[in-house]
Amino acid sequence: MNTHAEADGSGPDSRHLLQLLQAMLRIRRFEERCAELYMEEKIRGFLHLYIGEEAVAVGVMQALTAEDAVIATYREHGHALARGLDMKAVMAEMFGKAGGSSRGRGGSMHIFDKNKRFYGGNAIVAGALPMAVGMALADKLQGHKRVTCCFFGEGAAAEGEFHESLNLAQLWRLPVLFVCENNRYAMGTALAISESEQRIFKKAESYGLVAREVDGMQVAAVEAAARECCEAIRQGGGPRFLECLTYRFRGHSMFDTQLYRTPEEVEQWQQKGPIVQLRQRLEQSGELDEARWQQLEQAVRLELNEAVSFAEQSAFEPESELCRGVYQEPEA
Numbered sequence: 001m002n003t004h005a006e007a008d009g010s011g012p013d014s015r016h017l018l019q020l021l022q023a024m025l026r027i028r029r030f031e032e033r034c035a036e037l038y039m040e041e042k043i044r045g046f047l048h049l050y051i052g053e054e055a056v057a058v059g060v061m062q063a064l065t066a067e068d069a070v071i072a073t074y075r076e077h078g079h080a081l082a083r084g085l086d087m088k089a090v091m092a093e094m095f096g097k098a099g100g101s102s103r104g105r106g107g108s109m110h111i112f113d114k115n116k117r118f119y120g121g122n123a124i125v126a127g128a129l130p131m132a133v134g135m136a137l138a139d140k141l142q143g144h145k146r147v148t149c150c151f152f153g154e155g156a157a158a159e160g161e162f163h164e165s166l167n168l169a170q171l172w173r174l175p176v177l178f179v180c181e182n183n184r185y186a187m188g189t190a191l192a193i194s195e196s197e198q199r200i201f202k203k204a205e206s207y208g209l210v211a212r213e214v215d216g217m218q219v220a221a222v223e224a225a226a227r228e229c230c231e232a233i234r235q236g237g238g239p240r241f242l243e244c245l246t247y248r249f250r251g252h253s254m255f256d257t258q259l260y261r262t263p264e265e266v267e268q269w270q271q272k273g274p275i276v277q278l279r280q281r282l283e284q285s286g287e288l289d290e291a292r293w294q295q296l297e298q299a300v301r302l303e304l305n306e307a308v309s310f311a312e313q314s315a316f317e318p319e320s321e322l323c324r325g326v327y328q329e330p331e332a
């Protein structure tokens, strides 16, 4: 994380860019495997894939330290992996197994790891925003110099919680980084037919927040923007709002006929996907060749195979444990 700039300050160095590429590839391949495992019914329940949006989680995560907190939506596998959760624990959680990050109780939508300060995995649209504000308020009151980073989709802007959270965060100058992942659709509802103001960062500005948009398909641009935001927050500048313009290549969840968009539109976006773009950039500058790419793929494949076997071998929680954590345990 400290190799992001060249000595002369001219931009990200190639070693760092290769790490970012690998981080995005790791998320991409993880989710592609999850889609297959879902079809085999090894993963059940809901499954919302992040494919196409990897540059957002990977880019923003570079600007955060282990002390900072991260909170996300139900489309959070990418955030969890980019945050450094063990892929085995994430995969076991997808399987609903006891070795999972939430002991298999949360599944795909509720990945959680207190040690990594990764607070989900939240199924309610905009639900993470008030939690982020509360966590940042606690930090401010306790004098901690850390950032709470909150990821959410553009659909959240249609919820009251979005507006209430932005208002309080700015009023109380709280250390929150709001990251809007604008992939243009909230389930089957296009932003263009649901919001009179489609530039979500403008809504944030109306509450007085310093807000900006960034190309969410360019991981280095996302990283640079997130670093700028985090620096300002750490210096006590109050909350920042970053709108990342991105696109999801797959359906909203595994159940989606996608009648709201054309295959041509998806194809056009795929051509400017975050992995494709960075790969081309590194190839053109002579930093990446086919052999190196295959090495990256192989490393991801090995980690993924291990994660799947770990998840397969992990047990389900015993029935006797089912009520644990549901009610307060009686005092002895």
Ligand SMILES: Cc1ncc(C[n+]2csc(CCOP(=O)(O)OP(=O)(O)O)c2C)c(N)n1
Pocket (backbone or CB within 6 Å): 073, 075, 123, 124, 125, 152, 153, 154, 155, 156, 181, 183, 185, 186, 187, 252
């Ligand atoms: C309060 C609430 N209302 C409705 C839903 C059903 N729902 C789940 S995802 C979703 C769309 C959200 O879209 P967006 O915020 O843009 O995120 P994306 O799925 O595009 O990442 C809706 C309406 C929900 N989970 N919570």
